[in-house]
Amino acid sequence: MPSPDVTDAHLRHLATLSRLTLTDAETPGLRESLAAIIAYVDRLRDLDLAGVQPMTRPGDEPAPLADDVPNAAISVDTLRAIAPAMHGDYIAVPKVLGDGGGA
Secondary structure: OOOOOOOHHHHHHHHHHHOOOOOOOOHHHHHHHHHHHHHHHHHHHOOOOOOOOOOOOOOOOOOOOOOOOOOOOOOHHHHHHHOOOEEOOEEOOOOOOHHHOOO
């Protein structure tokens, strides 16, 4: 199944969702890159994977887990000093859902 052409509107929409700012000069190169990625995924769709078991990671080794060891907590003063912004007693974070995206 052929992929639809990647348009500037597609790129702008993806940039908004990704909270990225695109310049007009970046658009042609990104359009080509995204089209190549979509074409590669289309090629992967054509592979015969009958009988291939799904995997959660490449290889059979289990994921290494670190011991759950408590460490010293960061002090409130240090946290306030490294936080980008505070709103009263809370760390202020930018809105990421709805119209709060900065793209």
